[in-house]
Amino acid sequence: MRITSRLVTPFIQVYGIYVILHGHLSPGGGFSGGAIFGASLILIALSFNLEAGVKQISHQTASILESGGVLGFLLTGLVAIIFGGNYLANQAAGFPIGQAGELFSAGAILIITVFVGIKVASTIVTLFYNIIEGEK
């Protein structure tokens, strides 16, 4: 179990990051990729023990990442207002669209997808840690 999870975990994490980063190109996006990434972190905590999982991503890091995800989402919307568009506008606010089909294209969509992915992954990890530790 430990050997298998140690072998499989990097592939799951790379797949999660791929799903997040290619959210505007292929099926997937922030929610799916974040769920896959968070599930890989839970797999570490399950197959070894809770301390090994906490060593990967501590409570404080998880809560900072979680609040940072929502804040990044909000601030990306505010940047659009600063550059003279509606809230959460993409092209009208001057985000670089780029060539459709490339990795770094689609302006604000990629940024927001990354923030949502970070947020969902840390949410899942925090939820799991809190329920497992909980009240004894």
Next chain:
Amino acid sequence: MIYIFLLFLVILTLFLRFFKGVEVKTILTLYLLGLIIFLFSFTVAEMPPFGSPDNPAFNEVPQRYLEAGVAETGAVNIVSSVIIDYRAFDTLGEATVLFVAIAAVIATLKSH
């Protein structure tokens, strides 16, 4: 219609399984439930087929997304361009719901 028939078979077997020694009230309740399920499945069977071009959801809004989505947002994945660009405020609401949920879990579990 074949779906309705299959569903009715499932209901009938369930019904016959519970038929031994039950009250009249229970049987009437099961009849009522079966009638409601039959009506619902009849409504489902009357709905337009999946993916047909003349169902009511396929009006000018998704046509606009399909035609101008790539040029307006730069995202090849139309689903992503809808949920993060056109309907980004909705996604912000989802993120807020997640945040509030995790805050509630921490508030209930950590207070002890």
Next chain:
Amino acid sequence: MTELLNVLLLLFLVVCAIGVAYIRDLLSAVILFSSFGLIMAIIWQQLSAPDVAMVEAALGTGVATLLMIAAISKTRRAE
């Protein structure tokens, strides 16, 4: 063929849902619920919604089952 597969999947889904409602052992109910989520993911894939299928397979089958098993391990197993 695809039609038959869809009908079989939906029937299995209904059986899983009824089983979750009727079974008395909570751990078995959680395992049945996870198989419900897996079949639901395949059905989403059949309905050509692969992103929803991905979310369902990761969240509905993996994480929700884990959280419910964690909750059972904190409380009682019998209903």
